[in-house]
Amino acid sequence: MSRRSKYPEQFRRDAIELVNMSDRPLRQIARELGVNHETLRSWVNTAKRAAEAGPVEDPAVADEVRRLRKQVAELQKEKEILRKAAAYFATEMDR
Template identity: 35%
Template sequence: MAQRRKFSEEFKREAVGLTRLPGASVSQIAQDLGIGSNLLFRWRRELDVHGKRSFVGVGVARDQEILALKRQLARVTKERDFLRDAAAFFAKESS
């Protein structure tokens, strides 16, 4: 069974933006992007109806991913500093 592909909000908005260019064919743009033309039409319709609130909750937003990575980096940095200090402490004790 094929796994369902997920597209970011940014990708969807850019794809819909391409369809609005003069002389643009939705089916050709969909083929170039490797998606179905029905899907591209659906994204376009959703953007027209909901505006800025469309595509909410699909995929991982870039800002959320960056925030999660920053939290993880802070945690790992604290762990590294703790282990470095512990190693220095035990090195002094054994001398």
């Protein structure tokens, strides 16, 4: 059973940003926010690890990106063929 945090997600994000942008000690910021300093330290460390790990890539999204890139390449080839055909027929009509 997971324990639900009493702090909203946006509050945590704002507190982490405040710690990262401020020159003040973490303990002072925690005191001003009314949060236990170890709780705030935990939020900051968790956010730092998540940032270092980078985005988690979903295999379904990666497959979709590959499929769409292939489709874009095919459409670009078709467009180039049609452009050349239009240029060819334009010169034929001028004769």
